[in-house]
Amino acid sequence: MIMDDGAKATELMNRRSFLVASAAVVGAVGLAGCTSLEGMSRAEAERVYGPLPDERFAVPAVNLNKVDPKYLRRTVRYASTEAVGTIIVDPRHYYVYRIEGDGLATRYGANVGRAGFLWSGDAYIGRKAEWPVWTPPREMILRQPEAAPYANGMAPGLDNPLGARTLYLYQNGKYTLYTIYSTIMPETIGKGVSSGCVGLLTQDMVDLYEKTPVDTKVIVLPS
Structure with missing residues (x-):
């Protein structure tokens, strides 16, 4: 499919938005997997x-x-x-x-x-x-x-x-x-x-x- 310049710009923005959102989700999952005790990990507290x-x-x-x-x-x-x-x-x-x-x-x-x-x-x-x-x-x-x-x-x-x-x-x-x-x-x-x-x-x-x-x-x- 051939896109004009405006369509290409819109597609690029959509892809960037998707990547940013995906990174945010991955970061949130990573944080959820780390048990934190007020700035100190469980392992450090122990x-x-x-x-x-x-x-x-x-x-x-x-x-x-x-x-x-x-x-x-x-x-x-x-x-x-x-x-x-x-x-x-x-x-x-x-x-x-x-x-x-x-x-x-x-x-x-x-x-x-x-x-x-x-x-x-x-x-x-x-x-x-x-x-x-x-x-x-x-x-x-x-x-x-x-x-x-x-x-x-x-x-x-x-x-x-x-x-x-x-x-x-x-x-x-x-x-x-x-x-x-x-x-x-x-x-x-x-x-x-x-x-x-x-x-x-x-x-x-x-x-x-x-x-x-x-x-x-x-x-x-x-x-």
Whole structure:
């Protein structure tokens, strides 16, 4: 069949449209076949949140079915004038950010204090510890008598509330009684469960701990 120039142009456009549409369908099928966890593939999440067998107490892998994917670690855009390394706690949205510079931050999902135990303000890391002893404050023992047996300290271990790593928040040389600690309970991430402290999955806390020296600035935003 012989086509004039106008018909040829129309046919060419139709073919181009078909190729573009076909490419879009193929791309959509490819994306559908890749299980994504908020910017992280399932395979990557299983690696990042896998077991830590070489720890003093072997840490189990995170059950990814028990944590909302939006709380998994990722690099995000975060406008801030704070210095690289500054930690910003956002209890309203259950996130902890580490400023990386160039408008970026590492974001970790967190659990935060229950209503009535929320604290905000500027602080700094006055001390850090691996597998610390947990000593409940006197005020906690009065509220929760079941903590009394640990008045002189609870030995490190997987059952210890502070877990594998802890960053202690200070103001003006004094411990505020608030910490950023590690937890092996993924079901607590995105919830208000603690007495004012902030918890990260152990795998995330190990990552943050290694990057955070003593004297690092911490900003806890109002809830």
